[in-house]
């Protein structure tokens with residue numbers, strides 16, 4: 001049986017490993033971290049991502065993991081609400097916050113019940129193993145080597161696999177970092193979990209109730225060169241949040257944990273493959289956090305990869321594996337997924353630029369805010385229409401194997 005090595009057990013690597021293992025393919029999943037409790041993992045799943053999990057037969061697994069649907073999206077300019085749009089905005093499912101560490105753990109556990117699946121955690125891949133022009137395995141930081149017929153780099157935006165394969169990454173100019181705060185949620189927020197985007201006082205930020213019980217998240221956009229000296233965040237937020245949250249932030253004080261600074265990298269590899277090697281997920285196309293796209297696209301990448309790879313890898317013995325057929329499949333995977341990635345990154349940039357325009361132009365913000373009862377419904381209609389591709393996906397991702 002041909003052997004696959006997947007590097008990185010984020011949403012991309014963990015789901016693809018499960019899909020391959022379920023079809024009886026021999027797969028080793030290598031993850032640098034010892035467990036999934038890393039400081040930060042995004043939580044927002046759009047209907048397209050939820051649909052991808054359902055296609056993988058993981059609906060019931062999702063029910064075992066902490067998750068919370070969003071009730072609505074709200075946009076606040078200065079102290080006035082421009083509009084509120086209730087989920088599911090015409091979709092079959094509402095956007096849902098899913099706690100990633102238990103989800104990834106459950107995916108790996110499900111794969112571990114399949115023969116031929118091997119799990120290596122706490123071991124970073126540091127290099128590729130080559131046979132002339134072909135990748136034939138990986139070198140681990142602990143000195144071991146793992147050979148494979150196909151190596152899949154699902155090791156995220158700083159991908160070592162991408163660097164070692166000398167696959168170029170074209171990045172967009174860096175425009176923001178995000179400071180991520182967690183604090184206790186106000187009473188009653190859970191029952192009406194609005195994702196509030198606020199533009200006020202030269203700032204753009206978002207707040208929502210996360211998947212975890214009783215936890216509010218606040219994502220604060222800053223420019224990449226802006227220092228983040230310790231300050232009284234609660235007092236700062238109390239001057240900016242929608243009026244209904246002011247008292248909560250005034251009282252929050254020490255309950256706000258120090259933020260995690262996340263640098264946002266957006267880009268795309270012109271080429272996702274070498275003979276014997278494929279990049280998918282953020283390794284091939286690091287995504288911005290705007291409108292929660294990265295996990296959803298990662299899951300859809302895993303579907304496309306499974307569709308193209310499983311029929312070729314299901315050959316009984318490695319000597320029957322046609323490497324050129326495998327390499328042609330890698331080309332097809334990129335060709336199938338690239339149009340959606342390009343379009344999603346464009347739409348994300350468009351959403352971000354509108355926020356930036358409102359942040360920079362106080363008069364525009366003031367005007368929209370003053371006339372929100374009149375312009376709000378119109379802006380809401382246009383916004384909902386524009387969300388459809390970001391919610392439902394842009395191209396077809398149907399699991400066929």
Ligand SMILES: Cc1cc2nc3c(=O)[nH]c(=O)nc-3n(C[C@H](O)[C@H](O)[C@H](O)COP(=O)(O)OP(=O)(O)OC[C@H]3O[C@@H](n4cnc5c(N)ncnc54)[C@H](O)[C@@H]3O)c2cc1C
Pocket residue numbers: 007008009010011012013030031032033041042043044045123124125126154155156157159160161178262263264265280281282283286287288289291292293294295296297298
């Ligand atoms: C601030 C912020 C918020 C976001 N919020 C959301 C959101 O709400 N919804 C959404 O859909 N997207 C969100 N995203 C994007 C999303 O996080 C990514 O697109 C998504 O995680 C990509 O999944 P992945 O599996 O490709 O990579 P990752 O999730 O980055 O997983 C890669 C894995 O590879 C492992 N790894 C790395 N190097 C090695 C190595 N050398 N050897 C072995 N293992 C290795 C890592 O430990 C990691 O577990 C956000 C991004 C940012 C920056």
